[in-house]
Amino acid sequence: xxxxxxxxxxxxxxxxxxxxxxxxxxxxxxxxxxxNLAAVRTAxxxxxxxxxxxxxxxxxxxxxxxxxxxxxxxxPHALADVDVAILRGDFAVxxxxxxxxxxxxxxxxxxxxxxxxxxxxVVEPMDVVHTLHEAYARLRFGxxxxxxxxxxxxxxxxxxxxxxxxxxxxxxxVVFLVG
Amino acid sequence: xxxxxxxxxxxxxxxxRMHWHDKAVWHVRSNRDxxxxxxxxxEALREIAAQVKxxxxxxxADYLETFERNALRLGAHVHWAADAAEHNAIILSILEQRGVxxxxxxxxxxxxxxxxxxxxxxxxxxxxxTDLGERIVxxxxxxxxxxxxxxxxxxxxxxxxxxxxxxxxxxxxxDPKYLTEAARGHLREKFLAAEVGLTGVxxxxxxxxxxxxxxxxxxxxLGTSLPRVHIACMGVEKIIPRAADxxxxxxxxxxxxxxxxxxxFTSHFHGPRTGTELHLVIVDNGRSxxxxxxxxxxxxxxxxxxxxMNTCPVFRRTGGHSYDATVPGPIGSVLAPARDAAxxxxxxxxxxxxxxxxxxxPVKIDLxxxxxxxxxxxxxxxxxxxxxxxxxxxxxxxxxRPWLYSALGWLTRWFGRWLPRALLYxxxxxxxxxxxxxxxxxxxxxxxxxxxxx
Ligand code: SF4
Numbered sequence: 001x002x003x004x005x006x007x008x009x010x011x012x013x014x015x016x017x018x019x020x021x022x023x024x025x026x027x028x029x030x031x032x033x034x035x036n037l038a039a040v041r042t043a044x045x046x047x048x049x050x051x052x053x054x055x056x057x058x059x060x061x062x063x064x065x066x067x068x069x070x071x072x073x074x075x076p077h078a079l080a081d082v083d084v085a086i087l088r089g090d091f092a093v094x095x096x097x098x099x100x101x102x103x104x105x106x107x108x109x110x111x112x113x114x115x116x117x118x119x120x121x122v123v124e125p126m127d128v129v130h131t132l133h134e135a136y137a138r139l140r141f142g143x144x145x146x147x148x149x150x151x152x153x154x155x156x157x158x159x160x161x162x163x164x165x166x167x168x169x170x171x172x173x174v175v176f177l178v179g
Numbered sequence: 180x181x182x183x184x185x186x187x188x189x190x191x192x193x194x195x196r197m198h199w200h201d202k203a204v205w206h207v208r209s210n211r212d213x214x215x216x217x218x219x220x221x222e223a224l225r226e227i228a229a230q231v232k233x234x235x236x237x238x239x240a241d242y243l244e245t246f247e248r249n250a251l252r253l254g255a256h257v258h259w260a261a262d263a264a265e266h267n268a269i270i271l272s273i274l275e276q277r278g279v280x281x282x283x284x285x286x287x288x289x290x291x292x293x294x295x296x297x298x299x300x301x302x303x304x305x306x307x308x309t310d311l312g313e314r315i316v317x318x319x320x321x322x323x324x325x326x327x328x329x330x331x332x333x334x335x336x337x338x339x340x341x342x343x344x345x346x347x348x349x350x351x352x353x354d355p356k357y358l359t360e361a362a363r364g365h366l367r368e369k370f371l372a373a374e375v376g377l378t379g380v381x382x383x384x385x386x387x388x389x390x391x392x393x394x395x396x397x398x399x400x401l402g403t404s405l406p407r408v409h410i411a412c413m414g415v416e417k418i419i420p421r422a423a424d425x426x427x428x429x430x431x432x433x434x435x436x437x438x439x440x441x442x443x444f445t446s447h448f449h450g451p452r453t454g455t456e457l458h459l460v461i462v463d464n465g466r467s468x469x470x471x472x473x474x475x476x477x478x479x480x481x482x483x484x485x486x487x488m489n490t491c492p493v494f495r496r497t498g499g500h501s502y503d504a505t506v507p508g509p510i511g512s513v514l515a516p517a518r519d520a521a522x523x524x525x526x527x528x529x530x531x532x533x534x535x536x537x538x539x540x541p542v543k544i545d546l547x548x549x550x551x552x553x554x555x556x557x558x559x560x561x562x563x564x565x566x567x568x569x570x571x572x573x574x575x576x577x578x579x580r581p582w583l584y585s586a587l588g589w590l591t592r593w594f595g596r597w598l599p600r601a602l603l604y605x606x607x608x609x610x611x612x613x614x615x616x617x618x619x620x621x622x623x624x625x626x627x628x629x630x631x632x633x
Contacts, residue, residue, distance in 0.1 A: 001237055004230040006423050010430070011219050023440055076405050080371055095218075095430075096440030103452075110452055111404035114397045114444070132441075133426040141387040141422050144253045144450030151441045154397040158312035158328065160335045161203050162355035167311060168363060168370070169397025169444070 010131035016094040017128050017177055024097030027152035028165050029173040031097075033126075037062045040122055040176045044086065049118040049172055053083035057112060059105060060086055060122055076111040085116035085170075089150070091127040092177065093135050096151055099123060099175055100135065103146025110146055114154075119170035121150065124178035183529040184609070187497035196334075201495040203331060208489040210438025211539065218430065228427050229543035232480035235418055236470060242385040242418045243461065249388025253450030255457040263293035266462045270295060270377070270410060271302055273458055277408065279304075279374040283366075285392070285399035286310040287379030288326055288483060289412050289462060292505040307369045309398040311362050318345050324499030326506055327436050327485035332498050366398070376402035380413035380459075381432070381482070384422050389449035390459070391425060393432065393442040400446055409451065410458045415466050416479040428482060431541035435484035469517045474552055478513045480542040487536035487546055493529050502526060509536035513549040516557065524562040527553035566607045588623050595619045 013019040021031035034040045041063050044050055050064070057079065058066030064086050073079065087106070089099035099121045103110055113119055129135050139147070154169030165171060191197055215221050235242055247257045260266035266289075274282065282304055284290065296306045296317070308317045312329035316322060318341050323329030330338070339353035348361045378399045383390040390411060392399045403409040419428065433439045451457035469475050488494040488508025499507035504515040504523060512526035527550045530536075536546040557563050558571065577583050595603070596619045604611040622630075 001230065001234045003234045003420055004227050006227065006421075006427060007220070007223070010224075027439060027443065077371055080367075093441075096433075098441050098445070108453060111401065114400040114404060131426070132430050133423075136423040136426040139422065141384070141389055141447070141449055146449065146452065147447045148400065149441060149445040151439075151443050151445075154395070154443055156311045156359060156396050157437070158310070158315065158330055159338055159355035159358055160333075161206060161328075161331070162335075164356050164359040166363065167359060167396035167398070168309065168366060168401050 007133050008137060010133050011095065012130055013094050016130055017092075017126065019094040019130075020092045020097060020128050020175075020177070023093075023095060024152060024173075024175060027097050028155060028163075029097060029152035029175060031175045031177060034176050034178050037122075037124060037178060040124075040178060043176065044120060047084075047120070047174065050084050050120075053118070055082050056084045056086065057082045057116065058086040060088060063120075063122060070109055070112075073109055076109060076115070079109060079111050079115050082112065082116045084118045084120060085112045086120040086122065087113065089121040089123045089175070091129060091135070091138075092123050092175065093130075093132060093149070094128050095131045098149040098151035100139070101148050101150055103148070106146070113148070113150060114169045116169075117171055119150070119153070119173045120176070121173065122176045122178060124176075126177040126179040128177065182503065182523075183497070183501055183525040186503055187501035187529075190498045190501055191496065197496055199334075200332060200498055204325075204489050204495045207328070207437060208486070208539075211435055211486055211489065212438075214434035214438040214440065218434065224427055224431055225541055225543050228431055228482075228541060229480065231419060231424050231427065232542050233477070235420055236416070236476055236479055239415060239418065239470060242420060243415060246383055246385040246388060246418055247461075249386065250450075250459055251388070253388045255388070255450055255459050258458060258460045260460055260462045260464070262464045263462075266293045266412065266460055266464065267295050267298040269460050270412075271299060271304075273408070273410060274299070274304055274375060275302075277374070279408070281305045281307075281369075281373050282375045282377055283307050283309050283369055283373040283398075283402040283406075284313075284377045285379065285394060285402050286313055286329075287377070287412055288323075288505060289379060289414050290377070291323065292464065293462070307366070307373070309366050309369065309396075309402055310394070311359060311396060314362060314366065315341065318342075322500070322505075324507065325485060325488060326483050332500065370401045370405055373402065373406045375408040375410060376406045377410045377412065378403060380411050380417050382419050382425060382428060383413055383417045383459075384425070385418055385420050387422050387449060389422075389447055390417075391429075392446050392448065393429075393444070394446075395437075395439070395443045397444050400444055403448075404452070407455045408458070409448070409455065410460065411448070412460045412462065414462050414464070416481075432482055432484055435486040435539065435541040465518050469514070472517070475513065475517055475549060477544050478510065478517070478549055480544055481510050481514075482542055484541055486539040486541065490535045490539050492531055492533065492535070497529070502529065509546045509550065510544065513544075513546060513553065516553050520557060520560060521562055524557050527551075527557065528563075528567075585623065585625070592619050592621075592623065
């Protein structure tokens with residue numbers, strides 16, 4: 001049997017960012033639209049999770065200065081007490097609310113998006129594909145590296161099917177689409 | 180020999196609990212239906228997925244070699260294990276060489292299959308399952324009763340008692356949110372203390388040498404991004420040829436499993452993180468035997484979504500433990516006899532052959548047909564109970580002869596009503612154990628049909 005051709009596109013959505021927001025909401029996350037990074041900065045500063053945070057780890061200085069010296073961190077265990085992590089995602093997927101977070105920017109701090117109590121992802125400029133077919137059409141896996149689709153916060157339904165947000169990883173996930 | 184029925188008996192005896200389980204599992208099936216309905220090209224995706232898998236299985240050796248080559252290029256170590264014993268020994272030696280004692284695991288049905296936990300614990304290693312459901316069954320010293328929802332058979336009160344004992348939660352507390360929070364705190368400590376993280380593999384990509392792990396909790400990621408060693412265990416059938424195939428499989432997997440559009444975390448590992456080690460353990464453990472069987476090869480296409488169990492009327496009412504196999508439900512009943520026909524001979528009969536499993540399977544495994552094939556094979560190998568074989572023989576004899584069929588029908592209609600119960604419901608009549616015959620009709624269906632047509 002021959003290897004079949006793959007679909008290059010699947011279902012289409014009228015308004016992919018709106019669909020993304022809806023998909024993300026359905027998995028317990030939240031999407032905000034912002035015209036620019038300055039607006040994201042204002043919105044992030046007002047997030048209750050950020051207001052209450054004592055440790056903010058930011059990989060986007062334009063959005064938040066952060067108070068965790070990420071550059072100096074060699075051992076990921078040092079990230080254990082991060083309250084909010086702010087990082088970039090490459091693009092978003094409308095059908096499932098996922099954001100592609102490449103490991104390259106994280107480096108030794110690969111644990112960051114998982115160990116943090118709350119996660120803020122910023123997709124700038126806004127880039128939303130319809131389905132995973134388009135997502136994989138653009139992803140390249142040439143060399144060593146890590147990458148992850150994150151769709152909403154960490155969750156479990158292992159106790160009597162009751163959905164509980166915040167199993168091991170982030171208790172909340174907010175995604176900013178910029179532009 | 181009627182193992183499944185015997186094992187199911189205590190589960191069924193508690194009728195309220197049986198209905199509770201049935202409802203809980205059906206709820207997951209309903210979520211799946213809703214998610215599937217939102218994808219217009221669902222059937223086309225299933226077809227492509229089935230073809231990709233069929234193609235891969237027919238070139239498996241080549242793809243495995245390509246995968247190994249690429250994984251090595253990325254800096255991973257690759258180990259091959261012919262069976263469970265080799266798999267366990269490889270992992271133990273990795274741990275021992277590094278003098279490591281603490282291991283965190285995310286979900287891997289393969290390590291369940293190989294009974295890795297017991298083996299390692301016997302060698303003084305602390306093994307912590309980090310998937311909440313798996314941690315629950317681990318603490319309870321049980322096995323998962325479902326491949327996606329390991330603790331679906333447990334009530335929250337029971338989990339509360341368990342956690343009260345092990346995690347010091349408040350006595351009598353059973354709120355899922357509270358219990359999950361307690362487990363979060365407990366497992367965070369384990370994550371931070373772990374020296375090695377072990378994961379399963381959902382998809383291994385031949386062309387890139389990378390692999391994908393899907394979780395909702397993020398436990399695979401926490402378990403691998405903190406320690407310096409990552410061990411990933413996979414059956415040989417986890418291979419897909421191209422990264423782009425993920426577009427098809429990931430669209431199918433979570434929707435089929437729980438009705439989510441994708442798992443919360445879908446992690447792509449290509450080689451070790453800087454400064455750490457990555458070990459891939461690729462396991463056969465009977466899979467090449469299934470691959471060699473033309474009739475059963477398709478069962479290797481399974482992506483372990485669990486949809487076939489969620490829809491199965493037998494699984495829902497008998498619970499996963501009644502199968503006494505690592506993978507329960509329809510797919511488990513197809514895979515297990517390939518491993519040990521005598522031991523699992525009753526499983527292919529734990530089905531109504533309604534075909535619902537086949538309808539929901541995202542990779543189009545012909546499950547009910549496979550079950551039917553197994554029934555034939557097991558009967559011809561004389562691995563089914565004698566009564567069953569005799570009954571089938573008699574049935575076949577009668578159904579092939581219309582005259583005999585009508586004659587026996589006539590006899591039963593006339594004498595059935597006077598026959599003593601002991602004769603109508605003998606011990607070997609399993610069918611009559613929970614069922615009463617209807618009142619004998621005065622005439623046969625054929626007679627009625629003829630009369631009405633006239
Ligand atoms: S056999 Fe099909 S439906 Fe059942 S678990 Fe495997 S992929 Fe899912």
